[in-house]
Amino acid sequence: MRKGDATRARIIEAAARQAAIRGLAAVSLNDVAEDVGLSKSGLFKHFTSKDDMHIAVVEAVLDRFRDFVRTPAQALPPGRPRLEAIFDNWLRWGENEWADSGCPVNQLSIEFDDQPGPVRDLLRARLGTFRDAVLAEFQALRDPPLAKAEAQAAYFQMKSFIFGHSDARRMMGDTDAARTARAAFQALLDRTAKAAA
Amino acid sequence: MRKGDATRARIIEAAARQAAIRGLAAVSLNDVAEDVGLSKSGLFKHFTSKDDMHIAVVEAVLDRFRDFVRTPAQALPPGRPRLEAIFDNWLRWGENEWADSGCPVNQLSIEFDDQPGPVRDLLRARLGTFRDAVLAEFQALRDPPLAKAEAQAAYFQMKSFIFGHSDARRMMGDTDAARTARAAFQALLDRTAKAAA
DNA sequence: GACGAAAGTGACCGATCGTGCTCTTTCGCT
């Protein structure tokens, strides 16, 4: 079943692109089918329902997010090098890989944060393990390691800057947003690394 | 035409509540009509089309945002008092006035930031004047006033913390998010107020 | 090259979408 897998991947790709722009709920099967050059009924050979396709899309986006943002950073030394890589990867992931929509993880988070269900559960679980991994890197910024509360405060600001960048860049059209975000994050690292225990 | 205005306001209110949770595009006229106790065709005595209702909803949300977040702060002295009030109002506006959806301005921003059209234009314009007003308060933090670039960097972080709070509170279920956000913002004010010129 | 399974098509279903139409009820004013 080689052919089927490739088609399934193309469907997910098309759906994810559209979802990142208009929101997952606004993606119709007709649009996806036309985009990928398939009949609408052909989609049902790869997914049992629209909801089934939805969670497949979210899972695929989260997988690619991990592969692009977090995994490459694991090759670097713990602490600051990894944190800098993760932050920079995240900005580039939004600006380059999703050039006409921005980071789909942010979009999906805001779309589903008030809607209970499998999509939100999936997002919450996967983003939770991501957060825990980043928290560990923040703790490794100092020796002895940072208190957990301090790491959490730092992670809060890190993730905030990611959202802020997306808003400044895409909503307000600030082409300098990436530079501003990087500067804010570097200052955060400086502060966190040398703060009094 | 007193009665009509009241009904129109109730329609907008219901539509805004739903839009804050599911997104504006996912709000159907049927749902709104049922919610407000009206027939679907009755809606068209107050709006010429669904798009017309959309911009009315966005305008109303932005008006209430201004009235709740920015206007009360104008009674305080410029600079830090106003900034603290604006930030605190913003957090409370999201947590209290929109208890089961979070701040609708954030939601609308992310939903429409990649979709050109009148809604995005309206958001961009109104949020732009809000930003300019807050920038002036940041500049008033010091005498002589802050350089514009520094004020912009500070505003970027302020708005970032608002987004971060929404994500932590609603997506990740962190009930302590408001405290974390306030602490981060206070530290930002401290830094900005005393940084070297 | 044949054959079974996987992949994909086209027609169709009931429900719901936004919107126009005509008609009735209700309000605001003199």
Add this chain to the structure above:
DNA sequence: AGCGAAAGAGCACGATCGGTCACTTTCGTC
């Protein structure tokens, strides 16, 4: 009290929604 206009109901429309089914084409394997 009466009258014109505003507010709203009811119905119907074409389009589109997610989804099913019977059928055909294509693929992977022996």
